[in-house]
Amino acid sequence: MRYKLDLDIEEVNTDRRDFLRRAATVGGLAIAPGVILYQTGAAKPADQAVSSQQRWGMLVNTNVCQEDCDACVTACNEEHGLWDLGRPETDAQWIRKLNVKDKQTGHVTSLPMMCQHCENPPCVDVCPTGASFRREDGIVLVDKHTCIGCRYCMLACPYKARSFVHEPLQDQLPHSPRGKGCVESCTLCVHKVDRGDNNTACAEACAKDGHQALLFGDLNDPSSEISKQLKQHGGTQIRADLGLNTGVRYQGI
Amino acid sequence: MRILKSKWHILVCLIITLIAYVPMFNAFAESSADIPKPKSNYSDETRCVEPVAIMRKQHFVYLLEHRDKTVIEGIRTTQYSLNACIDCHITPNAEGEFARYSDDTHFCASCHQFTAVNIDCFQCHADRPEEAIRKTRNPNTTVTAHTQEIHEYLQLGETQPH
Ligand code: SF4
Ligand code: SF4
Numbered sequence: 074m075r076y077k078l079d080l081d082i083e084e085v086n087t088d089r090r091d092f093l094r095r096a097a098t099v100g101g102l103a104i105a106p107g108v109i110l111y112q113t114g115a116a117k118p119a120d121q122a123v124s125s126q127q128r129w130g131m132l133v134n135t136n137v138c139q140e141d142c143d144a145c146v147t148a149c150n151e152e153h154g155l156w157d158l159g160r161p162e163t164d165a166q167w168i169r170k171l172n173v174k175d176k177q178t179g180h181v182t183s184l185p186m187m188c189q190h191c192e193n194p195p196c197v198d199v200c201p202t203g204a205s206f207r208r209e210d211g212i213v214l215v216d217k218h219t220c221i222g223c224r225y226c227m228l229a230c231p232y233k234a235r236s237f238v239h240e241p242l243q244d245q246l247p248h249s250p251r252g253k254g255c256v257e258s259c260t261l262c263v264h265k266v267d268r269g270d271n272n273t274a275c276a277e278a279c280a281k282d283g284h285q286a287l288l289f290g291d292l293n294d295p296s297s298e299i300s301k302q303l304k305q306h307g308g309t310q311i312r313a314d315l316g317l318n319t320g321v322r323y324q325g326i
Numbered sequence: 327m328r329i330l331k332s333k334w335h336i337l338v339c340l341i342i343t344l345i346a347y348v349p350m351f352n353a354f355a356e357s358s359a360d361i362p363k364p365k366s367n368y369s370d371e372t373r374c375v376e377p378v379a380i381m382r383k384q385h386f387v388y389l390l391e392h393r394d395k396t397v398i399e400g401i402r403t404t405q406y407s408l409n410a411c412i413d414c415h416i417t418p419n420a421e422g423e424f425a426r427y428s429d430d431t432h433f434c435a436s437c438h439q440f441t442a443v444n445i446d447c448f449q450c451h452a453d454r455p456e457e458a459i460r461k462t463r464n465p466n467t468t469v470t471a472h473t474q475e476i477h478e479y480l481q482l483g484e485t486q487p488h
Contacts, residue, residue: 119401119402119403119404120401121401122395122399122400122401123400154459154463208398209400210400214397218394218397242450244459244462244463245450245452246452246456246459246460247412247451247455247459248409250450251450252449253449267400268402
């Protein structure tokens with residue numbers, strides 16, 4: 074006997090999450106009216122805090138993503154200094170390529186998978202120390218100064234997006250501090266975003282290889298390319314049934 | 327303590343303590359001569375981002391406050407940024423090599439060793455400018471504007487010892 078899973082996205086009850094979040098951000102709300110607006114795309118002034126005016130996201134067009142290409146993965150590793158320790162079981166992996174085959178039709182969909190920068194991130198919900206957090210502009214990060222390495226977040230993440238650093242590291246890069254005992258995941262190239270690059274290393278590499286499968290941008294800005302694309306062609310959330318409102322959307326799946 | 331009751335004894339103790347410290351100060355003075363000079367002065371008026379005496383005692387207070395602003399709020403000013411400290415203070419020696427934190431001649435390590443301070447910043451954070459690290463990973467990395475800048479500056483010889 075088979076049961077039909079009948080879950081409507083709208084029905085996912087996020088009340089408890091919202092309540093917890095409201096309880097946690099009461100202090101922050103008072104500051105919001107004082108926030109100064111700035112032009113999207115241009116670098117924000119270095120002394121200005123990020124704001125919820127932006128919601129950074131990514132659109133993956135799986136129709137043009139190549140099955141045998143891993144330019145995005147290589148670029149991520151190089152950008153963040155995720156040097157290969159020769160132990161694939163435990164080496165950090167912020168972005169990985171998945172090839173999914175439809176058994177009925179034989180069609181293979183190739184897609185990159187990374188932290189989906191959820192609006193309601195389960196990793197943040199479970200973190201006992203507050204180390205896992207969502208920045209005002211939607212980027213989900215680990216504050217490694219507070220992370221105790223318990224790895225609850227790795228269990229909670231439905232996308233298997235996080236890695237744990239198991240051994241002492243060397244030669245970390247200045248913009249991407251990382252070390253033993255902390256959990257880490259895709260930062261949406263937060264250092265580039267803050268610099269005003271308006272792009273991520275993976276999307277740049279994909280474009281450089283002529284595939285244009287990755288598009289980075291501001292989901293809150295209706296005039297951004299990503300918003301236009303999403304409005305015109307739509308974009309799917311992986312596991313939309315969880316009601317996480319992911320910042321990374323996919324086309325062609 | 328009865329022994330300290332007499333002024334004479336206190337004076338003797340003081341003198342002995344001072345004499346004991348002299349070689350340590352000498353050692354520090356000698357080793358600091360090998361430590362590469364910082365890239366530049368922070369401004370025309372000041373050598374470092376705060377007066378040097380304050381920086382010696384308080385740099386970690388500034389760093390601690392700044393780190394939360396950067397991680398949580400995305401504030402990327404350079405005045406109290408650890409990366410900016412490293413960029414300026416960790417310069418190549420005559421052979422063009424950058425010291426690691428595990429070396430005596432690393433700017434931070436030179437003082438932490440002397441004062442017997444253990445920190446764990448560099449278990450995660452870069453102890454050298456990005457370019458030096460990329461060079462370690464790949465010796466073929468070409469000289470970037472950053473090194474060029476340092477070399478030019480050092481040749482001018484304008485930097486004061488820290
Ligand atoms: S994809 Fe995983 S790691 Fe990223 S925000 Fe969502 S739950 Fe957290
Ligand atoms: S591993 Fe770190 S970020 Fe993850 S839940 Fe534990 S403390 Fe939070």
